[in-house]
Amino acid sequence: MAKYYASESNKRRQELMVSVMGNRSLGWEGEGFSRAELDQARAWLRSKGNSIEGGTSEIQLNVIAKRVLGLPD
Amino acid sequence: MPLVPTEEQEMLRKTAREFVTENTPVKHLRALRDSKDAVGYSPEIWKQMGELGWTGITLPEEYGGSGLGYAELGIILEECGRTLTPEPLLASVVLAAEVIALGGSEDQKRELLPRVCSAEQTLALAFQESGRFHPYRVATAATSTDGGYRISGSKQFVLNGHMADHLIVVARTSGAEFDRDGLSLFLVDPAAEGIEITRTSMIDSRNSARVVLSGVEVSAASLLGAIGEGAAILDPVLDRATAAVCAEMLGSASEAFERTVEYLKIREQFGSRIGTFQALKHRAALMFCELELSRSIVADVLSAIDEQREELPSLVCTAKARLSDTAALVSCEAIQMHGGIGMTDEEEIGFFLKRARTAELFLGDARYHRDRFAALQGF
Numbered sequence: 541m542a543k544y545y546a547s548e549s550n551k552r553r554q555e556l557m558v559s560v561m562g563n564r565s566l567g568w569e570g571e572g573f574s575r576a577e578l579d580q581a582r583a584w585l586r587s588k589g590n591s592i593e594g595g596t597s598e599i600q601l602n603v604i605a606k607r608v609l610g611l612p613d
Numbered sequence: 614m615p616l617v618p619t620e621e622q623e624m625l626r627k628t629a630r631e632f633v634t635e636n637t638p639v640k641h642l643r644a645l646r647d648s649k650d651a652v653g654y655s656p657e658i659w660k661q662m663g664e665l666g667w668t669g670i671t672l673p674e675e676y677g678g679s680g681l682g683y684a685e686l687g688i689i690l691e692e693c694g695r696t697l698t699p700e701p702l703l704a705s706v707v708l709a710a711e712v713i714a715l716g717g718s719e720d721q722k723r724e725l726l727p728r729v730c731s732a733e734q735t736l737a738l739a740f741q742e743s744g745r746f747h748p749y750r751v752a753t754a755a756t757s758t759d760g761g762y763r764i765s766g767s768k769q770f771v772l773n774g775h776m777a778d779h780l781i782v783v784a785r786t787s788g789a790e791f792d793r794d795g796l797s798l799f800l801v802d803p804a805a806e807g808i809e810i811t812r813t814s815m816i817d818s819r820n821s822a823r824v825v826l827s828g829v830e831v832s833a834a835s836l837l838g839a840i841g842e843g844a845a846i847l848d849p850v851l852d853r854a855t856a857a858v859c860a861e862m863l864g865s866a867s868e869a870f871e872r873t874v875e876y877l878k879i880r881e882q883f884g885s886r887i888g889t890f891q892a893l894k895h896r897a898a899l900m901f902c903e904l905e906l907s908r909s910i911v912a913d914v915l916s917a918i919d920e921q922r923e924e925l926p927s928l929v930c931t932a933k934a935r936l937s938d939t940a941a942l943v944s945c946e947a948i949q950m951h952g953g954i955g956m957t958d959e960e961e962i963g964f965f966l967k968r969a970r971t972a973e974l975f976l977g978d979a980r981y982h983r984d985r986f987a988a989l990q991g992f
Contacts, residue, residue, distance in 0.1 A: 551945075555941075558970060558974075559978065559980065561744050561745075562743070562744030562746070562974050563741075563744045563769070563770050563815070563971070563974055564743075564744030565744070566815055566816045566817070566967075566970060566971055566974070567813060567814065567815060567816070568815055568816050568818075569814045570811075570812070570813055570814045571811070572769075572811060572813035572814075572823050573813070581816055584970075585816075585963075585966075585967075588948045588949070588955075588956060588966070589953075589956045591949060592948075592949065592952050592953055592955075596952065597949075598890075598892055598893070601892075
């Protein structure tokens with residue numbers, strides 16, 4: 541549950557940052573952006589990997605369904 | 614609204630798909646990005662688009678255009694969206710040339726539109742001043758001088774800004790930031806004294822520039838439309854451009870979705886193809902439904918422009934809100950369903966996620982357009 545919620549809530553958080561900062565959060569390089577803005581773009585992209593690495597969110601939910609709830613295969 | 618495409622429209626789609634598949638597949642954008650190309654698109658391909666009539670498709674025939682509708686433009690942009698084509702159709706032909714076509718004097722139209730249609734020159738519209746879009750958030754000021762105006766201010770995210778032969782700058786001649794009244798539009802030579810143009814590198818690898826104007830002098834003849842009444846031109850142009858970007862987003866989301874469904878059919882995990890898992894099947898089916906609704910609203914909003922329907926602004930809000938939501942859903946699900954390989958730069962699906970987010974924010978995201986819809990309806 542912790543893995544699932546941490547991954548999914550980080551993705552939501554990063555999407556909210558993009559929404560708040562707008563285009564300022566979608567810069568890739570160059571002097572038009574501050575270091576923090578460029579870092580934000582990378583943090584947003586990186587967050588997409590959270591729900592894939594170390595067992596996908598789908599796998600976490602499968603484990604909860606099977607082990608915690610005892611639902612049949 | 615006709616829901617069945619005409620024979621001519623079917624032909625146009627076929628031609629457009631063949632052209633972009635051949636000339637601007639995703640690897641075209643990748644190559645431009647990797648080589649840090651100074652232009653950001655291929656001038657040679659742009660010329661060919663001109664020969665096909667794309668660079669003047671909606672512009673009047675008397676100025677060298679094809680005089681076709683937004684339904685036809687939408688077909689081309691949808692196909693361009695499928696391959697993430699970076700050539701500046703939206704920036705030059707839809708945003709900037711439409712300002713001249715709708716608000717320019719006869720002299721201005723005769724001077725500029727034929728060169729846009731023939732792909733000899735490109736234009737850019739400089740309006741945005743902050744990260745999030747608002748059409749009247751303009752602090753750039755223009756003051757009267759002897760025989761002209763002096764403009765000072767700073768513009769961001771100007772599509773095609775560093776390549777354009779002419780800039781159209783939205784500046785304030787009266788009122789306060791966020792006022793609809795008091796905006797004026799000026800034709801500005803990008804080589805004029807006092808202009809500094811810096812290309813900005815965005816995650817979608819498209820052309821975008823920062824334009825700083827420090828006391829730039831322009832003649833009285835460079836005013837487009839009436840002084841202080843720029844919003845009367847800007848509003849319909851931005852509505853049209855928003856509808857146009859919805860068509861492009863539909864193409865990109867459809868392509869990302871189709872690639873993902875293909876992947877679900879071939880990728881094996883735990884001894885079965887992942888497309889056999891019901892959790893993924895349902896989500897793929899839901900995306901298909903969202904895309905079908907998106908397709909309908911795009912067809913409707915484009916035909917509303919061609920039919921000059923009064924409800925256009927509300928319809929534009931509906932379309933952009935829905936397409937932004939669909940693009941967000943499909944681009945995120947595409948990455949998740951591709952799994953680890955989707956996070957790599959070698960796999961093209963990531964390009965679709967990056968373009969989806971900049972397109973969502975361009976001319977207002979879902980939140981902006983829901984709010985505007987409520988305001989238009991008097992809620």
